Amino acid sequence: MENRSLVSLVDYTKEKLVYLLQMAAEFERQPNRHLLDGKIVATLFFEPSTRTRLSFETAANRLGAKVIGFSDPKVTSSTKGETLKDTIMMVSNYADIIVMRHYLEGAARYASEIAPVPILNAGDGANQHPSQTMLDLYSIYKTQGTLENLDIYLVGDLKYGRTVHSLLTAMRHFNPTFHFIAPDELAMPEVWKSYCRDNNIRYVEHKEFDEDVIAGADILYMTRVQRERFTDLMEYERVKDRYLLKLPMLAKAKPNMRILHPLPRVNEIDYAIDETPYAYFFQQAKNGLYAREALICDALGITLDEIKA
């Protein structure tokens, strides 16, 4: 049988990504569908992530499935030394699909190779988090009406932020121009800049983060600048406020501009901005539900036509 697991979006074609976005749109139109009646979805969180787990479990419930699993690895036998393989094989006896989050990189790929049921990667360490990327794509598509030819500004931690790297990869099909705005210590790594050059992705690096720079943005993708990422704490103190988004900085923003953030935010987006039409991060999180309904259905072999029927 074809392995329908989703480990990473890297190898997905443009057509496949667009197809999944259409599926997500269908679920936004009507989230409650009995497509998975009688099915069991397991959510195995070897690393806690309440936000992602709730989103997946809501998606499963709205599709009519029952959910089993654990949200805290302390309650499982993996702390007693059970291998990932044994846990996956055991749960495969019960569930039709496994949604898995793990702190180790490559855990999802390995699980997908051994499990008789599809694996959905809900994040494997610093490696991949495809459902986050899918909801980012869907949010961009929904707010801009297209994914083509957009100016996407990535702000904050561009070194460790896996969401921004996955977004680069997924957007390569759509002729974007990326703009990188980050402190020197957290700048976009050279390996990703060379990835952009190899894939004909235009990118611009900005020193400033102000209203004139923001004026060019279709999407402003904010991330957290975390203190623990800095080797030089003096440097952190010097730059920490420079990547905060304040209301006056939106003075010249294009009307279609939307602000995304993978959440949780700390202080990088001023609360006054929540009231403006530019703020989209809560809706973005909600889009995660539709994106995850689409990913679960696709992994179980349910097609767009069947969803529409």
Added chain:
Amino acid sequence: MKPKELQVAAIENGTVIDHIPSEKLFDVVRLLHLEQMPHSITVGYNLKSQKMGRKSIIKIAGKFFSDSELNTLAVAVPNCSLVIIRDYSVVEKKKVTLPDTLIDTIHCPNPKCITNNEPMRTRFHVLNPALGIVRCDYCNRETTLAEVTVK
């Protein structure tokens, strides 16, 4: 002219792996699983070599490896020489070439990679054979063969 003196006794049939940098000797043992073999194996360690200064050599009597077995050596000793002996004569000389995929031959240098935390095989794709750049199929970390240890 003085007759050439063999530093390690000749074998009748089998495989000779020559020009091994001495510090890589045990990598070769591990890659070919020599420690599990019933064959007679002669090892010369830290021998004088005109080409290399010091080298090691391994002679495995009565054993002929497949090319894919021998090519795993490319991860540690890309410049070694392979000599196939039959009836005390050299019947074939060859070099190793790096395969496209390395299965369970090297460790991933990423401590947070699943392969370092689970009893499982590693798998790498060779991205650039000339520069020895490989990528872990699991964590996607790119690395060079100079930085990895043999499994």
